[in-house]
Amino acid sequence: MKADIPGKPGFNFGDAAMVPVRFAMELVDPPLRWLQRTAGLGGMATFFLLPNMLIFGIFVLLPFFINFAYSMTGGAALFLPDRNFVGADQYARLFDCSNYLDPNSCAEDTFWTAVGNTGWFVLLQVTLMIGVSLVTALILNRDLRARSFWRAVFFFPVLLSPVVVGLIWKWILQRQGLLNFGLYGLGFEPHAWLNDRNWSFAAAVGVSIWAHMGFYTLILLAGLQAIPKDLYEAAEMDGTKPTRVFLRITLPLLAPNLLVVIVLVLIRAVQIFDEVYVLTGGGPGTSTLFLTQYIYETGFAAQLRNPGLAAAASILMGAVLVVLTLLQLSLGRSSEKKGDRK
Amino acid sequence: MSKTSTMLTAFAVGLLASTAAIAGDVRIMWYSDGVEGEVLKDLLARFMKDNPGINVVLDNVAYGVVREQLPVQLEAGDGPDIARVTNLKALSQHWLDLRPLVADAAYWDKNFGGQADWMRPDGSNQISGFMTQITLTGGFANKTLFDQAGVSLPPKDATWDDWAKAAKEVAQSQQVPFPMALDRSGHRLTGPNLSYGSNYIGADGKPAPLDEGAKNFITKFVGWVADGTMSKDVWVSAAGSTYRAGADDFINGQLVYYYSGSWQVPNFSTKIGSNFDWVATGSPCGSANCSGMPGGAGLVAIKYTKNPKDVAQVMDYLTREDIVKEFSERTLFLPAHKGLLEKGLDFKTDDEQAKAALNTFVASTSSLSDVAQKLPGWFWSDAFYGALVTRVSQAAAGELKLDEAFSRIDADIAAKVKDSGVK
Structure with a gap:
């Protein structure tokens, strides 16, 4: 195929920009086809969602569970393994109130x-x-x-x-x-x-x-x-x-x-x-x-x-x-x- | 195969090179109240010139970083190699024992032994570092305002009531917004509390319930905030144990009397200049004594350092008598070095007011109460200070009655003791 020269009639920047994209698509096409055959259409959805789920898991869910674990511990140590388990004591302390509308009556x-x-x-x-x-x-x-x-x-x-x-x-x-x-x-x-x-x-x-x-x-x-x-x-x-x-x-x-x-x-x-x-x-x-x-x-x-x-x-x-x-x-x-x- | 070997070799060389670079690095986390960061930089440049194998990196940070972020880094077994801190005792488990590393431990004991206990775990003889400055809380009066109002400065043994009365008279005469201010800090409030006979330390070494001495001064103080004698801007303007200083108001001539400490002297000398005359007054008296609170910032070695020998070498250099002398004279800080204090210093300033103020603070050290001497090395000081600030400011803002504030202070401290897990 003869490539058009920029500035000459017939040259299209859009087509030229698509060349590497097409190349990349051709490169990933065979493994994706194999994946679809193996995992099915439902599996493909999971595959594409996986990176997002991973980020969500690492940066949202994991900190949430760690935070929850912290809320069940006491002491001044910073690291979870060094802290003692106190169950729901911290929640009980927060809710230790005789009248919730009067903060002065709360611990x-x-x-x-x-x-x-x-x-x-x-x-x-x-x-x-x-x-x-x-x-x-x-x-x-x-x-x-x-x-x-x-x-x-x-x-x-x-x-x-x-x-x-x-x-x-x-x-x-x-x-x-x-x-x-x-x-x-x-x-x-x-x-x-x-x-x-x-x-x-x-x-x-x-x-x-x-x-x-x-x-x-x-x-x-x-x-x-x-x-x-x-x-x-x-x-x-x-x-x-x-x-x-x-x-x-x-x-x-x-x-x-x-x-x-x-x-x-x-x-x-x-x-x-x-x-x-x-x-x-x-x-x-x-x-x-x-x-x-x-x-x-x-x-x-x-x-x-x-x-x-x-x-x-x-x-x-x-x-x-x-x-x-x-x-x-x-x-x-x-x-x-x-x-x-x- | 040869390509893989080449890549692995390159990686190994890179790794070695990077660790070699780290091996001689000593990082110092430093905060400045005035010009001390610049002076230290200058001194360290000379050290590095004489010791080319050690690269000292000075990280100038805000005081808040030292107070809030350094403890978290230390808990994580991380942080700088050396740090300038004020929270010396409560974090002492993170300090490196320099005793086996320094060139002459006896020199350290002789010259810095007086404050060594402030920064080491209870019961040890560890050398953790040294005080870069010894501070003492005390008052400053705007002499020009007193002169213009025709009111004479209260004498050396004047009480807090005497100062409040005089400052009020001056403020009314000179149309100044607030007669007095006291930094929003538990440490600052402790000086007058002790002057009224308070003793924070219980018989078992743990915090005692708030006693009559403290209650008496706090009652006065809250009353002064309410009637406008004390600046509301400082104590009422924040929640929790946030630190607030009244220095800017004093510098701007908006305050007649300001209770802070010796570390303000270089600050005032630079910023007030010839705008007005000011004097240091020492600590006003209470019913028991006229005590201020000692304290200061210490430079401590961190035990998580990868280069303990280099750290010890830097610390040895910074504690040399000639270096401490130069540092103190250029920064206008009171040194901790005993030998140097005996020989005397020649502060590098033309400001006679600053020199006189420093002398006043040196003279005030004789009026410190026994409890004041113990508190900097007491593990629970910070718990006490934090509860004081939080609750007294709520009382000053009218949110809590005084009795409620007192019982909350006791409850907060008891909760801190329980949370700490210390038996």
């Missing part, structure tokens, strides 16, 4: 404070994040001037490292920060935002929304743009009110994207740590101490570490995340089925 009061804080944080952050992301996506979906610029503006914080996010906001909100500087300049009294329990919690919620909403807005924006325009045109011709259009067309057709966003936001909210740790350090007091920071401090940062207790707390947190995810997925499936029946 591990800090754990329950962290659970309570995380619960409130999830409730507030997920609700506000969905709301803000949806509104932003709806606005960015309209024919705005410099729409690409605005999209970039909202997406930019997503590119920042959580530590950078935490530091930026700390410089703004601390006692001698930019916000107080501005307030003082306008004649207002400065306020110690990060030393005030309510304000520091609000700051934790706000900063995490600011840092991540761009990502969720993008997902929702993609969903909005996939909704056929003719549906809106038909609604307009029928004189349907905008609220009804939103509730009857936009929201149902956006439901799959919304579900993805809810699951992602929920998981991330339960796992909140880095930016808040840098921003408030869990303070004032323990008002912004969340579960992941409790686990980190108990297992790694405390002057006498307790890896068993930290592992037990992380297993419980993992269990909550699994339940929440399964709940969301089952809700999603049932809404899909309803959609199919209609």
Whole structure:
């Protein structure tokens, strides 16, 4: 076969690029055919899934089981074989409470404070994040001037490292920060935002929304743009009110994207740590101490570490995340089925 | 066959070459409060010039890395060959015994023996390393603010109450946000606790329940945070046992009185410069005495090193009298070397305030209580400090009543003792 010369008529870059691919395919074809004959079609599926399963097994399942094993041990030693088996003692210690709503009545009061804080944080952050992301996506979906610029503006914080996010906001909100500087300049009294329990919690919620909403807005924006325009045109011709259009067309057709966003936001909210740790350090007091920071401090940062207790707390947190995810997925499936029946 | 042999030979040569390179390497994990990293780098360059077979690698890391990551590395039987640490006793099972390796163990015993017990397992005569600096907690006052307010500095034997009253008066007069600050650290809180007669060590050598001495000072302290005498920014601004210092506020002229320690002297000398006058005050008195807390950072050899002889050679060099002298004079650190302390030092600074402050700290060593001398070598110090910081800051933030905080401190320490498995 005579090869075409680049720059001359008849040369096709696509065909040229395919040459090594075809060569590789011819190379793997005989062993794959042999494998298919030997293992059958079902076996081939397993074969192709094996690398992923292996990675999942090594990096997710194995650490999970090791963590579970740690949660059944006590002592200060780090290595599993050096630790003594204590059964469910660490779990019993976490659940040793006379009133779960009053952390002070619990043996591990800090754990329950962290659970309570995380619960409130999830409730507030997920609700506000969905709301803000949806509104932003709806606005960015309209024919705005410099729409690409605005999209970039909202997406930019997503590119920042959580530590950078935490530091930026700390410089703004601390006692001698930019916000107080501005307030003082306008004649207002400065306020110690990060030393005030309510304000520091609000700051934790706000900063995490600011840092991540761009990502969720993008997902929702993609969903909005996939909704056929003719549906809106038909609604307009029928004189349907905008609220009804939103509730009857936009929201149902956006439901799959919304579900993805809810699951992602929920998981991330339960796992909140880095930016808040840098921003408030869990303070004032323990008002912004969340579960992941409790686990980190108990297992790694405390002057006498307790890896068993930290592992037990992380297993419980993992269990909550699994339940929440399964709940969301089952809700999603049932809404899909309803959609199919209609 | 010949191709395989060639490849195997090449692999073996490569392996030998790489281990040969590792054989003379000594890694030091080091953190700096000031300029000491630069000074050490300079001293090590001279050592390597004289000892070309030993390559010393200085890893400058943040203090948090030493505090949080080094213990994990050590548990894994890994880590550097030498490390600069403050958690000397609790990790002492990981230190290398240099006694059979150093050139003259008697020299070490004579000059660094005073603190040797701080860094070796109980009951042993191990030489684990030496203190790169001896520190002492104590206070600093912004003299310019006192002068401008027309308030005279409280005398040497002034109590914490005297300082609080004076600092408040100055802060009100000069419109300074906070009169006082004390680092968010159990070690720092311990000095005043001891001054009010506290004794952390029980009769069996294990932690004793929090006594009246500690409760008295903590009650005062929490009250001062609540009424704004003590800076909220330092103690209330974090959860758990996270360390926070108030040094930046003092440097920026936002604090009248700051309780920290001698390691701040070079920091203040560099950063405050001629912005304002400051003085070291020693530790204020309580009802029992006027004690600060000794401490410091030690340079220890790690027992998992592959090159113990090289490590011992580096340590021998760094403990030479002339080297310790140069290191201390250039860094403005108080040395641990007994012989050198007897001869005296000529700190390399033109800053008279820094020199005076260092002299104040040296003089304050005479007022240390007996318990203060024991605590750096006590295994349970860190458990005590961690519980103090966590619970006192919760009380200061208004989350716990004082009685609840006291019983939580006892419960936390008891849980740590139980978790450790130490009988």
